[in-house]
Amino acid sequence: MFKKIQIIVQKFPFLSFLGNKYAITLVAFIVWMLFFDNYSYFEHRFLNGQIDELNDNKKYYKSEIAKDSVKIKNLKNDNMTEKYAREKYFMKKDSEDIYIIEFEEDKIKDSLLEAKK
Numbered sequence: 001m002f003k004k005i006q007i008i009v010q011k012f013p014f015l016s017f018l019g020n021k022y023a024i025t026l027v028a029f030i031v032w033m034l035f036f037d038n039y040s041y042f043e044h045r046f047l048n049g050q051i052d053e054l055n056d057n058k059k060y061y062k063s064e065i066a067k068d069s070v071k072i073k074n075l076k077n078d079n080m081t082e083k084y085a086r087e088k089y090f091m092k093k094d095s096e097d098i099y100i101i102e103f104e105e106d107k108i109k110d111s112l113l114e115a116k117k
Helices: 002-011 013-019 021-036 041-075 078-089 104-116
Strands: none
Touching: 021 041, 041 078
């Protein structure tokens, strides 16, 4: 085997370090750690990407929780509860009439949202 390595080194002098058994061991170790090991470099990159994605999700959900907490706090007030019911569910008092006015732009936006689903 060493004669084959010597022949290769004579043809390609830049590979002269392959004649050293420590260099061969080091190269084999590096290749093993980069590609084949359970804790390989590529596996770490993939896992770091997942960690970053989960941290982004965590930030998003924390901001959503903060928004919802403000809404819940506002809905504990009776006036705000009434306002919310009137705006979202078109509720009214018995002595009132409600007229719903829809604009053409709203219909276009609604149809685009339904198409995306």
